[in-house]
Amino acid sequence: MSKVCQVTGKRPISGNNVSHSNAKTKRRFVPNLQKKRFYIPETDEWVTLKLTTSAMRSINKLGIHEYLKKMERKGAKLGIKL
Secondary structure: OOOOOOOOOOOOEEEEOOOOOEEEEEEEEOOOEEEEEEOOOOOOOOEEEEEEEHHHHHHHHHOHHHHHHHHHHOOOOOOOOO
16 A cells, blocks of 8 residues: 555655664655545535545645645646546
């Protein structure tokens, strides 16, 4: 299962663990993904999305329909018809 947000497109990035002796080993920073169901009253349907918690906060602020329209304007490929 891929660790990619369906809305924002955030995905894992790589970096280093840095010890006290400044020795570096590779590690991955994975996004905080959650599976969440949303009801879209404009289209009268439920959608299940795998999205980051930061995207959830933005959806709570703007509303699901408005946020998805905003992401489509930015060029995100959502796979959800509005």
